Amino acid sequence: MPQPPHSAVSALVDFQRQAIARALNLLEDRRPDRQAQALTLLDALSTQPVSAQVVGLTGPPGVGKSSLISRLIEPQVQAGRRVAIIAVDPSSKVSGGALLGDRGRMQLAAEVYARSYAARDRLGGLSREAFSAVFLLRHCCDVILVETVGVGQSETDIATLADTTVLVVQPFSGDLLQFIKAGVMEIPDILVVNKADNQALAQKALSDTQAALALARRPTPPEPEAWDSPVLAVSAATNLNMDALNQALRAHWRHLQATAKLEKKRAAQHLEWGIGEIRHEVGQRGLAALGGVEGVRAAWNRQPAHWSVVRKLTALLERAQ
Numbered sequence: 001m002p003q004p005p006h007s008a009v010s011a012l013v014d015f016q017r018q019a020i021a022r023a024l025n026l027l028e029d030r031r032p033d034r035q036a037q038a039l040t041l042l043d044a045l046s047t048q049p050v051s052a053q054v055v056g057l058t059g060p061p062g063v064g065k066s067s068l069i070s071r072l073i074e075p076q077v078q079a080g081r082r083v084a085i086i087a088v089d090p091s092s093k094v095s096g097g098a099l100l101g102d103r104g105r106m107q108l109a110a111e112v113y114a115r116s117y118a119a120r121d122r123l124g125g126l127s128r129e130a131f132s133a134v135f136l137l138r139h140c141c142d143v144i145l146v147e148t149v150g151v152g153q154s155e156t157d158i159a160t161l162a163d164t165t166v167l168v169v170q171p172f173s174g175d176l177l178q179f180i181k182a183g184v185m186e187i188p189d190i191l192v193v194n195k196a197d198n199q200a201l202a203q204k205a206l207s208d209t210q211a212a213l214a215l216a217r218r219p220t221p222p223e224p225e226a227w228d229s230p231v232l233a234v235s236a237a238t239n240l241n242m243d244a245l246n247q248a249l250r251a252h253w254r255h256l257q258a259t260a261k262l263e264k265k266r267a268a269q270h271l272e273w274g275i276g277e278i279r280h281e282v283g284q285r286g287l288a289a290l291g292g293v294e295g296v297r298a299a300w301n302r303q304p305a306h307w308s309v310v311r312k313l314t315a316l317l318e319r320a321q
Helices: 006-013 017-028 032-045 065-078 128-137 176-182 199-216 242-258 261-289 292-302 309-320
Strands: 053-058 083-089 112-118 143-147 164-169 190-193 231-233
Touching: 006 017, 006 032, 017 032, 017 112, 017 128, 032 128, 032 309, 053 065, 053 242, 065 083, 065 143, 065 242, 083 128, 112 128, 128 143, 128 261, 164 242, 190 199, 190 242, 199 231, 231 242, 242 261, 261 292, 261 309, 292 309
Parallel strands: 053 143, 053 164, 083 112, 083 143, 164 190, 190 231
Antiparallel strands: none
């Protein structure tokens, strides 16, 4: 398999914006030869260190996820960190493209790279392209902020992509009960009540959110070094308590590193991507013919460079037909 030029990898690691754009375009190109190049690039990048914290923000439409991201960018840039934003938008029924274009709503500095993706027909709040983009960008920057599409209570994909998952709600939204039913309350590492400028409304929303979290996470045997998910009342509009949110994000990152949970999360993320790609390429029956999830996991663990496994397994299935 041809190797990508060393200069291409170096340009990505150096956060050169044109190089990042070219690489992300390559990941999105579904032509077989271009996909082979994309997987080769991901394999080459896999030898580079990964230092980025991937923060996923999920929640219903209109809750203010984009506004929160705009507020989170500034202190990261001030601290000298390079930031990437992945925004997954609803799909246009006509073009299939993203409708909102979140980059237009954010003031972006030179140290920030943003990319919008259309959800298309994928449930779960993310898109196929978003997964690959995050895996690439983790080698290029220090923080990645991922905003899900905001389709409702089915947005649990983010837990398989983000290191830190933030669930955003707002006072009197009526979403908490639905979140409990759908299992969304089981995934967040941090819960945020946005638009909490009114103290009385914010306190009621905080109480409701804490109760919903307790109900969703019924008492279980205590896990060693477990993370206690904080519930924060903030306002992106007025910058209220945004420092507390930034501190919580940093605290969770330190927790993952100190408890060695980060490595386990990343391994699960890679496998989830691989299974999703194989299922997309060959369908559920094809996945079963390859031994199902366990078969893919075994193949995945045997490979020093993960990303090419998808192409090798699908080619194996095609030869067997």
